[in-house]
Amino acid sequence: MRTGATAQEVARLAKVSQSAVSRTFTPGASVSDATRERVVAAAKTLGYRPNALARSLITRRSHIVALVMGYLQNQFYPLVIQQLSQSLQREGYHVLMFISDESETDNALAEILQYQVDAIVIASAMLSKNLAQQCVDSGVPVVLFNRLPDVDTTRPHTISVSSDNYEGGQLAARHLVARGHQRIAFLAGLENSSTSVERERGFVDGLRVLGQSVWKRAVGHYSFERAQAATEELFQGPRLPDALFAANDHMAIAAMDVLRHQLGLRVPQDVSVVGFDDVPQAAWGSYQLTTVVQDVPAMVEATVTLLKERMDNTAPVRSIVIGCRLVERGSVRPALAAAPLRAIGRRKTNASPAA
Amino acid sequence: MRTGATAQEVARLAKVSQSAVSRTFTPGASVSDATRERVVAAAKTLGYRPNALARSLITRRSHIVALVMGYLQNQFYPLVIQQLSQSLQREGYHVLMFISDESETDNALAEILQYQVDAIVIASAMLSKNLAQQCVDSGVPVVLFNRLPDVDTTRPHTISVSSDNYEGGQLAARHLVARGHQRIAFLAGLENSSTSVERERGFVDGLRVLGQSVWKRAVGHYSFERAQAATEELFQGPRLPDALFAANDHMAIAAMDVLRHQLGLRVPQDVSVVGFDDVPQAAWGSYQLTTVVQDVPAMVEATVTLLKERMDNTAPVRSIVIGCRLVERGSVRPALAAAPLRAIGRRKTNASPAA
DNA sequence: CTGAAAGCGCTTACAG
DNA sequence: CTGAAAGCGCTTACAG
Numbered sequence: 001m002r003t004g005a006t007a008q009e010v011a012r013l014a015k016v017s018q019s020a021v022s023r024t025f026t027p028g029a030s031v032s033d034a035t036r037e038r039v040v041a042a043a044k045t046l047g048y049r050p051n052a053l054a055r056s057l058i059t060r061r062s063h064i065v066a067l068v069m070g071y072l073q074n075q076f077y078p079l080v081i082q083q084l085s086q087s088l089q090r091e092g093y094h095v096l097m098f099i100s101d102e103s104e105t106d107n108a109l110a111e112i113l114q115y116q117v118d119a120i121v122i123a124s125a126m127l128s129k130n131l132a133q134q135c136v137d138s139g140v141p142v143v144l145f146n147r148l149p150d151v152d153t154t155r156p157h158t159i160s161v162s163s164d165n166y167e168g169g170q171l172a173a174r175h176l177v178a179r180g181h182q183r184i185a186f187l188a189g190l191e192n193s194s195t196s197v198e199r200e201r202g203f204v205d206g207l208r209v210l211g212q213s214v215w216k217r218a219v220g221h222y223s224f225e226r227a228q229a230a231t232e233e234l235f236q237g238p239r240l241p242d243a244l245f246a247a248n249d250h251m252a253i254a255a256m257d258v259l260r261h262q263l264g265l266r267v268p269q270d271v272s273v274v275g276f277d278d279v280p281q282a283a284w285g286s287y288q289l290t291t292v293v294q295d296v297p298a299m300v301e302a303t304v305t306l307l308k309e310r311m312d313n314t315a316p317v318r319s320i321v322i323g324c325r326l327v328e329r330g331s332v333r334p335a336l337a338a339a340p341l342r343a344i345g346r347r348k349t350n351a352s353p354a355a
Numbered sequence: 356m357r358t359g360a361t362a363q364e365v366a367r368l369a370k371v372s373q374s375a376v377s378r379t380f381t382p383g384a385s386v387s388d389a390t391r392e393r394v395v396a397a398a399k400t401l402g403y404r405p406n407a408l409a410r411s412l413i414t415r416r417s418h419i420v421a422l423v424m425g426y427l428q429n430q431f432y433p434l435v436i437q438q439l440s441q442s443l444q445r446e447g448y449h450v451l452m453f454i455s456d457e458s459e460t461d462n463a464l465a466e467i468l469q470y471q472v473d474a475i476v477i478a479s480a481m482l483s484k485n486l487a488q489q490c491v492d493s494g495v496p497v498v499l500f501n502r503l504p505d506v507d508t509t510r511p512h513t514i515s516v517s518s519d520n521y522e523g524g525q526l527a528a529r530h531l532v533a534r535g536h537q538r539i540a541f542l543a544g545l546e547n548s549s550t551s552v553e554r555e556r557g558f559v560d561g562l563r564v565l566g567q568s569v570w571k572r573a574v575g576h577y578s579f580e581r582a583q584a585a586t587e588e589l590f591q592g593p594r595l596p597d598a599l600f601a602a603n604d605h606m607a608i609a610a611m612d613v614l615r616h617q618l619g620l621r622v623p624q625d626v627s628v629v630g631f632d633d634v635p636q637a638a639w640g641s642y643q644l645t646t647v648v649q650d651v652p653a654m655v656e657a658t659v660t661l662l663k664e665r666m667d668n669t670a671p672v673r674s675i676v677i678g679c680r681l682v683e684r685g686s687v688r689p690a691l692a693a694a695p696l697r698a699i700g701r702r703k704t705n706a707s708p709a710a
Numbered sequence: 711c712t713g714a715a716a717g718c719g720c721t722t723a724c725a726g
Numbered sequence: 727c728t729g730a731a732a733g734c735g736c737t738t739a740c741a742g
Binding site: 056059 | 737
């Protein structure tokens with residue numbers, strides 16, 4: 001698998017030392033124009049490109065960052081992969097991708113460490129503490145993406161980039177209450193993920209401030225299928241919820257499908273739905289999901305910034321929290337004209353359907 | 356960024372030679388149990404892990420394969436990333452991810468080559484020929500995923516894994532005709548991509564054999580937005596198409612949204628829709644898209660097989676084509692009871708809506 | 711500016 | 727089985 005010539009061979013052809021060849025390909029190194037020209041010419045005829053592995057070995061910087069992901073069914077993550085890897089590419093880094101499958105994870109990550117990655121981005125909600133700890137122990141900078149450090153991570157090393165999930169939960173609560181809802185259900189994600197926990201906490205607090213509480217609760221584990229099952233569970237019995245807040249769009253969409261196509265309920269006339277993330281599908285015509293948007297570009301930018309700070313050690317350790325906002329679409333019913341508390345048989349509302 | 360100790364340090368602690376340490380971590384190398392034990396113990400206390408970069412430098416195998424992708428909006432690709440990278444991980448390879456953005460592509464790929472990747476998988480419909488050629492020229496094995504080599508790629512080096520897109524197009528044609536459609540439109544993807552071209556060719560041939568031809572045609576460029584615009588274009592004028600075959604699910608879904616929410620047409624009562632890929636969204640309750648399924652697990656397995664053959668040079672160069680099948684859901688109307696050719700006002704059909 | 715030399719951390723014949 | 731030694735392809739002080 002030889003990929004072209006070596007610096008030695010280029011040097012011979014250009015009749016200069018190997019050092020000169022190296023300098024020509026090292027930005028900022030001092031080479032005369034004459035030498036550079038001859039080296040470049042020789043390199044071109046030989047198809048020479050410096051061997052990044054050898055370079056990394058001696059400079060101790062691989063310019064590789066590992067990206068650890070969970071399953072990609074939730075379209076939020078492909079979005080992150082795309083934007084983050086493009087951003088990193090622009091900064092001269094390369095992404096070593098790693099899809100973590102619960103089981104093999106710990107072992108495979110150890111392998112990644114062997115590649116002397118300059119940093120690790122963990123964007124997986126379901127990562128074992130053990131694993132996160134292992135990363136931190138390795139001394140390689142780690143940034144947790146869309147995920148808070150576990151409480152017992154004592155090291156101050158762990159930095160994170162996340163949305164203000166607590167605020168986002170509050171936003172959802174206020175919006176639903178403002179629209180006159182009174183039996184509001186919550187569909188949780190993974191019980192031990194910081195995103196679900198924070199969103200729920202914000203949601204619960206938001207409702208309480210407004211004199212309400214969660215009417216009913218079920219767990220969807222951030223899975224499409226389990227969210228569907230959880231929705232059925234939520235919507236059985238005599239008094240149905242009149243609104244649902246799902247911990248992410250992926251589950252909100254799963255819920256809408258069940259509501260409409262299995263339970264025969266109308267969204268938003270019979271039940272309003274709010275999600276979290278604002279994945280592309282949330283804007284699709286069939287869903288028109290009102291949701292709390294996570295600002296992915298801002299999160300990615302923050303990640304790259306923190307990554308660079310850590311790798312160059314140019315700033316004190318810090319984490320970044322990005323603000324959320326709610327985007328209104330068609331899955332929440334419009335405000336009632338008046339006397340919302342009197343309204344009975346809310347399903348008769350003449351709210352317009354999703355655009 | 357030191358990640359633990361070196362073999363030299365382990366050797367000192369274990370009181371053996373550095374060679375012995377190396378052998379301990381090289382499967383199949385001969386080390387006595389006594390030596391191995393001492394090395395393992397020393398390695399453990401020092402947190403030693405062989406440096407993969409140094410190893411790759413000397414073995415000339417990096418165990419890294421580059422994965423080149425286009426934009427990930429189309430959920431088909433995240434599916435591929437996930438399955439392919441997990442498969443590769445199981446085989447002991449690591450994935451260097453590379454999202455190609457038309458412009459920067461050529462340059463960035465050259466960088467990837469510097470990392471001495473063992474192979475390259477190109478799963479991007481919109482890759483410049485120049486680039487593909489560059490990969491081939493580098494001498495690194497390249498497999499084109501879901502994409503055929505360009506006709507002018509003379510090198511026999513280029514191998515590919517793809518579905519039988521031509522057959523898939525035929526399947527769609529037969530299905531639509533069998534259901535009594537007579538004004539069938541085609542929504543093309545990227546004009547210069549082999550997938551769109553082959554699917555269309557199979558579709559056109561399939562229709563012709565049955566005495567029909569494409570009623571109307573527009574280009575969606577595999578983009579959601581452009582597919583929506585193309586759909587509006589297709590469905591204007593006095594005589595509307597009664598069916599639509601889109602070159603992939605991503606566009607088929609975009610089309611369904613336009614059909615239903617902008618044009619007020621019913622699917623499948625007014626118009627039937629068939630897609631291609633079978634992405635997870637195709638099965639969502641709101642779409643229930645009948646589509647030609649690409650067998651991703653089989654494609655991934657074939658890719659890994661070919662990759663290994665090339666890297667070990669254990670078999671002659673070959674490509675693999677995977678068969679397609681059509682999965683029926685709710686976006687195509689049921690067969691008419693009788694006399695389909697007489698039927699006028701097809702929209703009055705009492706076909707049942709999507710489940 | 712330039713070259714000779716040391717060295718990054720490893721693997722692998724080569725002797726023993 | 728084991729160690730000393732060469733070498734993978736590069737960068738980077740060190741002299742000049």
